[in-house]
Amino acid sequence: MSSRALRALALATAAVAATTALAACGSDDDGNKKAGTTAGADAEATTLKLGYFPNITHAPALVGVSKNLFKDALTGTELQTQTFNAGPAALEALLSGAIDATYIGPNPAINGWVKSNGQALKVIAGSTSGGAGLVVKDTIAGPADLKGKKIATPQLGNTQDVALRAWLKQNGLNADTNGGGDVSILPQENATAVQAFAQGAIDGAWVPEPSLSKMLLESKGKLLVDEATLWPNQQFVTTHLIVSQKFLKEYPGTVKKLLKGHIAAVKYINDNNADAQKAANAQIEALTGKALKEDILTAAFKNLKFTNDPIASSLYTSAQHAEEVGLLKKVDLKGIYHLGPLNELLKADGQPTVSDAAAAS
Incomplete structure (x- = not known):
């Protein structure tokens, strides 16, 4: 091949590579620009829309936002937050794509699993028990x-x-x-x-x-x-963290960073309880315009346990309860959990891993 032909081939190859790179950095069908690595286990988004409630039962979210623990973990990704009063509203926001992940109770998560035939969401971490x-x-x-x-x-x-x-x-x-x-x-x-x-x-x-x-x-x-x-x-799950399957599939790297921030928030609460109470209360005040009284804040925290464990057995029992009272048809919850990334991070941090198993019969 002549030197001129070789130069032409090189230029063509470079043009294809440049075009591919630009496409990889373009927007997806939701208008959410992909950042950094755009394929495989490290794919990230430029924005993560996270839902939570201005309740003490959502203290890991409150503390994570107040202490910038999510922001610190989500390098290269902007955190946008939205608050809700109850689970069904948060679920609808997730199903519509208005948010990508949310802290939520077990029954709305179960309902979302049923509504979407197991296609809409995954439980990726525990958060709160009791209260x-x-x-x-x-x-x-x-x-x-x-x-x-x-x-x-x-x-x-x-x-x-x-x-x-x-x-x-x-x-x-x-x-x-x-x-x-x-x-x-x-x-x-x-x-x-x-x-x-x-x-x-x-x-x-x-x-x-x-x-x-x-x-x-x-x-x-x-x-x-x-x-x-x-x-x-x-012990029973009061709050856990879920993510839309679409977001999880497209941006597993961002989900893993969200989990990193979540783990840091749970750890901060358990290691710095007094300061965590103040941080959670400050966030509640910022969201609602009114902080909790000191005695109520203290009493509420005593009733709660903050944990990465989703306490999966209680989720299965909650589904059974919903069936028994006529709010839910019989449902197969197999596959609702996606705990691999959480356990990977917990293991790396020297913490116990968690299970998605039902209670032993």
């Missing part, structure tokens, strides 16, 4: 006294709603989805339920922290059911 229960008026001594009463939950089909309905059924009481039955269940935002209880408009509520401690300390409510007592070893 929920049924607070009632002092005159209510047991399940029988709840007949004809009004009890609030954050939202129909959310984690606390399912827990209440399952507990009522186990105690021979029924409640339909329209507020009828032996017990009238009223979906209300947590803040609304706290206010309604204080005013005597409702007889109680099955709520997460810090609403639970607010109702106990500010309105002199009675803790009729501490949900932890209903679970083996008093």
